[in-house]
Amino acid sequence: DQQVKQNSPSLSVQEGRISILNCDYTNSMFDYFLWYKKYPAEGPTFLISISSIKDKNEDGRFTVFLNKSAKHLSLHIVPSQPGDSAVYFCAASSLTGGGADGLTFGKGTHLIIQP
Amino acid sequence: DARVTQTPRHKVTEMGQEVTMRCQPILGHNTVFWYRQTMMQGLELLAYFRNRAPLDDSGMPKDRFSAEMPDATLATLKIQPSEPRDSAVYFCASGLVNTGAIYGYTFGSGTRLTVV
Structure with missing residues (x-):
C-alpha cells in the first residue's frame, strides 16, 4: 500500500518553462513533506520542505504547494534549467514524531529538461 | 562537507553468498537509516537505529537480513x-x-548490489 504516490514516472519540460511535479498521500498522520532530488549514482539530496501548517514554501526557483484537504502537494520549478x-x-513524515521514524517516499518522477 | 560514506559502491555476488554493506554516518548524527531502492518499490525503509540501538527493522526480511551498529562510526x-x-x-x-x-x-x- 503506497502511502505516498507520484503518478508520473517521467516528465519532459523545455528549458525556461515551468516544471510541475505532483505527489499525493493517503496517511492523515503525515504533517511534514519534503522533496529530494537524485542524480544517477548519487544518493538523494534534500531540496525543499513544507509543514502542514503552511500551504506554500518558496526557495529561489523552487516552490512547494500543499493542499491538505486533497492530500496533494506539488513542486514547481521556474524557470527550469538543464541541471x-x-x-x-x-x-512524508510525522513532525510530531520529530521525523525520527524515517521518511516514506514516493517512487519518484524523472524530470527531463530539454534544451 | 560532511558526508555519509558507504562501501562498497558496487557488489556483484552469486546467489547464496553472504553480502555485507557498510556505512559510516556523519560524526555527531545519532540516527541511522537503511533504505533500499528498486524500480518497483521505490525507496523503502528497511531499518533504523538511534544512538546505536535498533528501533525498527520491520521493513527487512528477518530471515536473511540483519542490521547492526557495532559502534557510532559504523x-x-x-x-x-x-x-x-x-x-x-x-x-x-x-x-x-x-x-x-x-x-x-x-x-x-x-551500494548497488547485483545477485546473479
Whole structure:
C-alpha cells in the first residue's frame, strides 16, 4: 500500500518553462513533506520542505504547494534549467514524531529538461 | 562537507553468498537509516537505529537480513544468503534527531548490489 504516490514516472519540460511535479498521500498522520532530488549514482539530496501548517514554501526557483484537504502537494520549478534534470522524490513524515521514524517516499518522477 | 560514506559502491555476488554493506554516518548524527531502492518499490525503509540501538527493522526480511551498529562510526547491513530479488541500490542515511532531524537527513551514495 503506497502511502505516498507520484503518478508520473517521467516528465519532459523545455528549458525556461515551468516544471510541475505532483505527489499525493493517503496517511492523515503525515504533517511534514519534503522533496529530494537524485542524480544517477548519487544518493538523494534534500531540496525543499513544507509543514502542514503552511500551504506554500518558496526557495529561489523552487516552490512547494500543499493542499491538505486533497492530500496533494506539488513542486514547481521556474524557470527550469538543464541541471534540474534528475529524479525527484516526494517524501512524508510525522513532525510530531520529530521525523525520527524515517521518511516514506514516493517512487519518484524523472524530470527531463530539454534544451 | 560532511558526508555519509558507504562501501562498497558496487557488489556483484552469486546467489547464496553472504553480502555485507557498510556505512559510516556523519560524526555527531545519532540516527541511522537503511533504505533500499528498486524500480518497483521505490525507496523503502528497511531499518533504523538511534544512538546505536535498533528501533525498527520491520521493513527487512528477518530471515536473511540483519542490521547492526557495532559502534557510532559504523553501521552494517548483512544479507545471508543473498537472492536475485535482493538486487537493488541500498542507501544509508544519517541525521540528528534532537534538532529536527528532517532537515538533517543526509544520504550516502549507495551500494548497488547485483545477485546473479
